[in-house]
Amino acid sequence: MKKLSKLLALLMISVMIIGSFAACGSKKDTKQEETKNDQSNETTTEDSKDTPAATEAAPEVQDVALKVWGPQEEQELLAQMTASFAAAHPEYNITFEFGVVAEGDAATELQKDPAAAADVFAFASDQTANLVNAGILYPITLNADAVKAANSEASISAATIDGQLYAHPFTPNSWFMYYDKSKYTEEEVKSLEIMMAKDLGEGVKNFSVDLNNGWYLSSFFFAGGCQLFGPDGRDANTVTFNDANGLAVANYLIDLAANPKFLDEDNGNILTAFKEGTLAAACSGTWNAETIKEALGDNYAATKLPTIKINGEDRQLSNFADFKLIGVNSQTKYPIPAMQLAEWLANEENQKIRFEARSIAPTNLALTQDPAVLENPAVAALSLQTSFSTLQSSIPQMGNYWAPAEAFGTEVLNGTVTKENAQEKLDAFVESILSSIG
Numbered sequence: 001m002k003k004l005s006k007l008l009a010l011l012m013i014s015v016m017i018i019g020s021f022a023a024c025g026s027k028k029d030t031k032q033e034e035t036k037n038d039q040s041n042e043t044t045t046e047d048s049k050d051t052p053a054a055t056e057a058a059p060e061v062q063d064v065a066l067k068v069w070g071p072q073e074e075q076e077l078l079a080q081m082t083a084s085f086a087a088a089h090p091e092y093n094i095t096f097e098f099g100v101v102a103e104g105d106a107a108t109e110l111q112k113d114p115a116a117a118a119d120v121f122a123f124a125s126d127q128t129a130n131l132v133n134a135g136i137l138y139p140i141t142l143n144a145d146a147v148k149a150a151n152s153e154a155s156i157s158a159a160t161i162d163g164q165l166y167a168h169p170f171t172p173n174s175w176f177m178y179y180d181k182s183k184y185t186e187e188e189v190k191s192l193e194i195m196m197a198k199d200l201g202e203g204v205k206n207f208s209v210d211l212n213n214g215w216y217l218s219s220f221f222f223a224g225g226c227q228l229f230g231p232d233g234r235d236a237n238t239v240t241f242n243d244a245n246g247l248a249v250a251n252y253l254i255d256l257a258a259n260p261k262f263l264d265e266d267n268g269n270i271l272t273a274f275k276e277g278t279l280a281a282a283c284s285g286t287w288n289a290e291t292i293k294e295a296l297g298d299n300y301a302a303t304k305l306p307t308i309k310i311n312g313e314d315r316q317l318s319n320f321a322d323f324k325l326i327g328v329n330s331q332t333k334y335p336i337p338a339m340q341l342a343e344w345l346a347n348e349e350n351q352k353i354r355f356e357a358r359s360i361a362p363t364n365l366a367l368t369q370d371p372a373v374l375e376n377p378a379v380a381a382l383s384l385q386t387s388f389s390t391l392q393s394s395i396p397q398m399g400n401y402w403a404p405a406e407a408f409g410t411e412v413l414n415g416t417v418t419k420e421n422a423q424e425k426l427d428a429f430v431e432s433i434l435s436s437i438g
Helices: 002-023 031-040 072-088 103-112 125-133 144-150 153-158 192-197 214-223 244-258 269-276 286-299 335-345 348-358 377-386 396-400 402-413 422-434
Strands: 062-070 092-100 120-124 168-172 176-180 207-209 262-264 281-284 300-303 307-310 313-316 323-328
Touching (some): 072 348, 244 402, 244 422, 281 286, 286 300, 286 377, 402 422
Parallel strands (some): 207 262
Antiparallel strands (some): 176 300
């Protein structure tokens, strides 16, 4: 009997141990399993009510305050886009504060007081390197691969430093050529030589571009095969505008400026000339699309830049490829909501809204093939020209380019640069670009 009693005691202990292990089972057990275990172990009525269905709390809503900067012309759209973002994210109770800051002024304003600046902001891509060096841009770590896949390679490159994505691209910021299709055919506008050779009548200018503006002047040097800060725009010690190719370009510019059929763009004179019918073609961007369309009426057309003949070879004019980006402040108190908002403001849906509202060209690859986009002459021309563009450098040394470029272009226009002194003038031009910063 004693042996039997001991055996029964051991058996009861084993059952208790097994029950203990069952009670300590995985938290991943289903609701039905937990309820069954509770009943089999004869827990109290209070314990049996303590199931996940009873204790699961509603998701906590996070209070978020985000300051958003954009240009004046974007304020109405920003209000619309942020409202849709808030509706899509019920997990946040968001308070938005808006500020009017143009993309070109963003870096200057951000560096005044980064902690008090916007959490999310639009800026021009030539500011990317400076903002990264200043520690102001928050690296994009949320959905970065998807963003890269959705947008053009050039736009992603403009938002990337040393392999790290720092912003969301949403539109190219560059220029192309408008023309009067009563004066030129689609075939003729492919070559500047053909355009300039045509007789359009007394008082009519064949072509216009702003030669004493470095943003436009560079296209001729790039067409000639010259480099501004090396092949990728990141070598602060390499500018080849004064090599043999650069000299050929300078001679071309001297001839172009001296041609009576050429009009130097100055203070919007191309708009008046188009309206009066005294200009056949001019270089500008989408910001002038509606005005030029109104001026030309049924003769309104736009296309990529023409080729020019350098050393007997047709070379494609290559404009600076700049982009507008959405960035996140590294000092934001809400990095995840801020990154989500930046992605939202630059996503396919909102790029389409910008295009429909303001004829803003998209960087989203799907939208660039949208029939509505392709049917818009200005946007289609910009998208086409982007394939022939040179990415605008964003290194600090780029700041040394603009004033010397303006000076060189001005001297070409007023005849100070001649074929006899062109090499000397180019050498001085390049020396100024490469001079020490500050």
